[in-house]
Amino acid sequence: MSNTEVRHAELHEPGLGNPELRKRIDDEYRWGFVTEIEQEIVPKGLNEDVIRLISAKKAEPAFMLDWRLQAYRHWLTLREPTWASVHHAPIDYQAIHYYAAPKTRTQPKDLSEVDPELLRTYEKLGIPLQEREALAGVAVDAVFDSVSVATTFKDKLESLGIIFCSFSEAVQKHPELVRQYLGSVVPYTDNYFATLNSAVFTDGSFVYVPKGVRCPMELSTYFRINAKNSGQFERTLIIADEGATVSYLEGCTAPMRDENQLHAAVVELVALKDARIKYSTVQNWYPGDREGRGGIYNFVTKRGDCRGDRSHISWTQVETGSAITWKYPSCILRGDDSVGEFYSIALTNHRQQADTGTKMIHIGRNSRSTIVSKGISAGFGSNAYRGLVKVLPTAANARNHTQCDSLLMSDHCAAHTFPYIEVKNASATVEHEATTSKIGDDQLFYLRSRGLSAEDAVNLIVNGFCKEVFKELPMEFAVEAQKLLAVSLEGAVG
Amino acid sequence: MLEIRNLHVSIGDKPILAGINLTVRAGEVHAIMGPNGSGKSTLAQVLAGREGYTVTADSVRYLEQDLLAMAAEQRARAGVFLAFQYPLEIPGVANVQLLRTALNSVRLQRGEPELDAMDFLDTVKSKLALLGMDESFLYRAVNEGFSGGEKKRNEILQMAVLEPRLAILDETDSGLDIDALKTVASGVNALKSPQRAIILVTHYQRLLNYIVPDHVHVLAGGRIVRSGDASLALELENRGYGWVIPEAQEEARP
Ligand SMILES: Nc1ncnc2c1ncn2[C@@H]1O[C@H](COP(=O)(O)OP(=O)(O)O)[C@@H](O)[C@H]1O
Numbered sequence: 001m002s003n004t005e006v007r008h009a010e011l012h013e014p015g016l017g018n019p020e021l022r023k024r025i026d027d028e029y030r031w032g033f034v035t036e037i038e039q040e041i042v043p044k045g046l047n048e049d050v051i052r053l054i055s056a057k058k059a060e061p062a063f064m065l066d067w068r069l070q071a072y073r074h075w076l077t078l079r080e081p082t083w084a085s086v087h088h089a090p091i092d093y094q095a096i097h098y099y100a101a102p103k104t105r106t107q108p109k110d111l112s113e114v115d116p117e118l119l120r121t122y123e124k125l126g127i128p129l130q131e132r133e134a135l136a137g138v139a140v141d142a143v144f145d146s147v148s149v150a151t152t153f154k155d156k157l158e159s160l161g162i163i164f165c166s167f168s169e170a171v172q173k174h175p176e177l178v179r180q181y182l183g184s185v186v187p188y189t190d191n192y193f194a195t196l197n198s199a200v201f202t203d204g205s206f207v208y209v210p211k212g213v214r215c216p217m218e219l220s221t222y223f224r225i226n227a228k229n230s231g232q233f234e235r236t237l238i239i240a241d242e243g244a245t246v247s248y249l250e251g252c253t254a255p256m257r258d259e260n261q262l263h264a265a266v267v268e269l270v271a272l273k274d275a276r277i278k279y280s281t282v283q284n285w286y287p288g289d290r291e292g293r294g295g296i297y298n299f300v301t302k303r304g305d306c307r308g309d310r311s312h313i314s315w316t317q318v319e320t321g322s323a324i325t326w327k328y329p330s331c332i333l334r335g336d337d338s339v340g341e342f343y344s345i346a347l348t349n350h351r352q353q354a355d356t357g358t359k360m361i362h363i364g365r366n367s368r369s370t371i372v373s374k375g376i377s378a379g380f381g382s383n384a385y386r387g388l389v390k391v392l393p394t395a396a397n398a399r400n401h402t403q404c405d406s407l408l409m410s411d412h413c414a415a416h417t418f419p420y421i422e423v424k425n426a427s428a429t430v431e432h433e434a435t436t437s438k439i440g441d442d443q444l445f446y447l448r449s450r451g452l453s454a455e456d457a458v459n460l461i462v463n464g465f466c467k468e469v470f471k472e473l474p475m476e477f478a479v480e481a482q483k484l485l486a487v488s489l490e491g492a493v494g
Numbered sequence: 495m496l497e498i499r500n501l502h503v504s505i506g507d508k509p510i511l512a513g514i515n516l517t518v519r520a521g522e523v524h525a526i527m528g529p530n531g532s533g534k535s536t537l538a539q540v541l542a543g544r545e546g547y548t549v550t551a552d553s554v555r556y557l558e559q560d561l562l563a564m565a566a567e568q569r570a571r572a573g574v575f576l577a578f579q580y581p582l583e584i585p586g587v588a589n590v591q592l593l594r595t596a597l598n599s600v601r602l603q604r605g606e607p608e609l610d611a612m613d614f615l616d617t618v619k620s621k622l623a624l625l626g627m628d629e630s631f632l633y634r635a636v637n638e639g640f641s642g643g644e645k646k647r648n649e650i651l652q653m654a655v656l657e658p659r660l661a662i663l664d665e666t667d668s669g670l671d672i673d674a675l676k677t678v679a680s681g682v683n684a685l686k687s688p689q690r691a692i693i694l695v696t697h698y699q700r701l702l703n704y705i706v707p708d709h710v711h712v713l714a715g716g717r718i719v720r721s722g723d724a725s726l727a728l729e730l731e732n733r734g735y736g737w738v739i740p741e742a743q744e745e746a747r748p
C-alpha cells in the first residue's frame with residue numbers, strides 16, 4: 001500500500017456516500033477533534049519575561065535571546081497593518097498563550113516513546129506514524145503545538161549530510177547555520193506579524209541540503225494547533241547550498257475551536273548558486289463555522305531568496321482553510337538567470353476571507369518569474385489576489401508572466417485582483433492576464449446529465465479550473481488537495 | 495419505455511410545449527422533426543431533467559418510473575442520455591476524466607463495480623475505434639477548442655461509452671459533413687437493440703437515410719401535429735413543413 005493510499009483511506013470516513021450522513025456532516029469541520037493531552041502552558045500575555053522564559057525553556061544560546069528581544073522591542077513600535085482586504089475584530093495580543101508544549105518532556109527516541117494519544121491524533125489526520133518508515137519516501141517532522149515530537153528518516157538523510165530537524169534542535173546542534181541564515185531573508189524588522197514571530201516563535205522545521213546534494217525524498221511537516229488560545233508561531237528555515245535540490249511539503253489541519261486563533265508563521269528559503277527549492281503547502285486550518293465564528297487567522301510571511309545565479313524557487317499553495325488568510329510567498333530573484341514561481345489556489349467559502357498573492361523582485365539579469373493564481377469564491381467568501389512584480393534597473397531582460405483567474409460559485413461572494421507592477425528596466429517583459437468566470441448552470445446540467453451528482457459536477461469543474469496548479473504539486477499532495485477542495489466546497493452550489 | 499401524457503412546458507410566462515403525447519417502446523427509433531423554435535430542444539432538455547422550466551403533465555413514465563420526479567443525474571444513471579445540440583466546454587477537465595466519472599456513476603447505479611483504469615481504457619478505446627476517433631480525443635479538455643463536428647462526435651462517444659437505454663440526440667447531425675454523418679450514424683446504429691430506444695431530433699431528413707426511424711413526429715407550435723412512418727420524413731423533405739402546420743392549426747380549431 002502506498003503512502004497516498006493509506007492517507008486516502010484515513011481521510012475517507014466510512015459512509016460518506018450516504019447522502020443523509022453527508023448532509024449531517026456538511027460544513028462540520030471534518031477533522032475538528034481535540035486531543036486530550038496534558039499541556040504545559042506559560043500564562044497568557046507577552047512581555048520580555050515571557051520571551052526570556054521561552055528562550056530558557058528551549059535552552060537557547062545567548063544570540064537567540066538577543067535576537068528575540070530585539071524583535072520584541074521593535075514590535076512594540078509597530079502597528080498592526082490595515083491595508084489588506086480583510087476584516088476582523090481586534091486581536092488581543094495579551095490574551096494569547098505564547099508557549100504550550102505537550103507534557104512529554106524528553107525527546108522520544110522512537111515511536112514507542114511517543115504519547116499514544118498523540119499517535120492517535122496523527123492517525124486521524126492520516127499520517128500513518130506506525131507504518132511511515134515502511135512507506136514511500138516521506139520523512140515526517142511532526143510539530144504538535146510548539147514542540148517537535150517525532151522525526152523519521154533521519155539516518156538516511158544524515159548519510160547524505162542533509163539536516164532535517166526541528167528548529168529547536170537546529171539551534172542546539174547547528175547554531176552556526178542558524179545564526180548565519182536566520183532573519184537573512186525575512187529580517188525581524190520585516191512586518192508586524194513577522195516581527196512578532198521573531199520574538200516568540202517556539203518551533204518549526206530546519207533543513208540544510210549541502211552542496212551538490214539532491215534530497216532523495218520529499219520532506220514533510222504537519223502542523224497542528226491544539227492548545228486553547230495558543231497562538232502558533234512557527235519558524236521554518238530551508239537552505240539549499242550550491243547545486244542542491246530539495247522539495248518540501250507543508251500541510252496542516254486543525255481541531256475545531258470557538259475562539260479565533262492567531263497563526264503567524266515565518267518561512268525563509270535560501271537558494272544558493274544552481275540550487276533548487278520547491279515548497280508546497282496545503283493549508284487547511286479550521287475556517288470557522290457557516291456564520292464566520294471561530295477559525296484561524298493565518299498571517300504568514302513566506303519569502304525565498306534566489307541568492308545565487310541560476311537558482312530556482314517554486315512556491316505552490318492550496319489554501320482552503322482559515323477564517324482569514326494573509327500571505328504572499330515571494331521570491332527575491334537576486335541571482336542572474338534565477339527563476340521564481342508561484343502557483344496558488346485559494347478557496348473561500350461561507351465567511352472566509354483571503355488576501356493572498358506573491359511578490360517577485362527581479363534584481364538579477366535574465367531573471368524569470370511565473371505567477372499562476374486561481375481564486376475560488378463561494379458562499380459569502382471574499383478572495384483577493386494581491387501581487388507585486390518589481391523589476392529593478394539591474395534586471396536586464398527580466399521576464400514575468402502572470403495569470404490570475406477567479407471562479408465565482410455564488411451571487412454573494414467576491415473576487416478582487418490587485419496587481420502592482422513596477423518596471424525600472426526597459427528590456428523587461430511583464431505580462432498580466434486575468435479572467436473571472438461564474439460556474440454555470442448549463443455546465444452543471446451537462447455534467448449531471450452524464451450521471452454526476454451536483455457535488456461531483458462542481459468538483460470536476462473546480463479541478464479543471466485548478467489543473468495548472470495541481471500539476472505542480474507532488475502526486476500524493478495533489479490527491480489530498482483535491483479532496484480538501486471537495487470537502488471545502490460541500491454545499492456550495494445547489 | 496417512455497410514455498408522455500399531456501406534457502406542458504413554459505419558461506416564465508411563455509408556453510413552449512402545449513400538450514405533448516408520445517409513446518416510445520423498447521427497440522424503436524423515433525424522429526422528432528419541426529421548424530426552428532418549435533420546442534424540440536426544450537422537449538429533449540426537459541426529458542433529460544434540466545431545471546428552470548415550469549413543467550406539468552398528466553404523467554411522464556420511463557421504465558415504470560415517474561421521470562419528472564427524478565433529478566437529472568438519476569435519469570442519466572437510469573439510462574437516459576441526451577446528446578446536446580450545443581455541448582458545453584469544461585476547461586481543464588480531460589475528456590477521459592469525465593467519461594470515467596460518468597461511467598462509474600452509471601455503473602454504480604446498475605450495481606456493477608467501478609472499472610479500473612485499464613479496463614476502462616480498453617472499453618473506451620473500442621468505442622473510439624467504432625467511431626473512427628483518434629485517441630488524442632481522450633486527453634483534450636472536454637469540448638474546449640473543439641470544432642462543431644468534433645463536439646458532436648464527442649457526444650456520440652459519451653453515448654457509446656455510457657450505453658443508455660433511451661438515447662435522445664438533439665440535432666447531432668447539424669454541422670457534420672457526410673463522412674462524419676456516416677460515422678455518427680454507425681455509432682448510433684451500433685447501439686440499437688431490442689432493449690433500447692432512440693429519439694432523433696432533427697430538422698433535416700438527411701440523417702434518416704442512415705438511421706431509419708420507425709416513427710416520425712412533427713413538432714410545431716408546441717404540439718405534435720403529425721406522426722407517421724419513415725415516409726413522412728421524405729415527404730417533409732420534398733414539401734417542407736408548411737403543409738402540415740396549417741393543417742394542424744385547423745385541427746386545433748374548436
Ligand atoms: N431560456 C429560454 N428563455 C426564453 N425562451 C426560450 C429559452 N429557451 C428556448 N426558448 C424559446 O423556446 C422556443 C423553443 O426553443 P427550442 O426548444 O430551442 O426550439 P428548437 O430546438 O425546436 O429549435 C423558442 O421560441 C425559443 O426562443
Ligand SMILES: [Mg+2]
Nearest residue numbers: 534535579665
Ligand atoms: Mg434545438
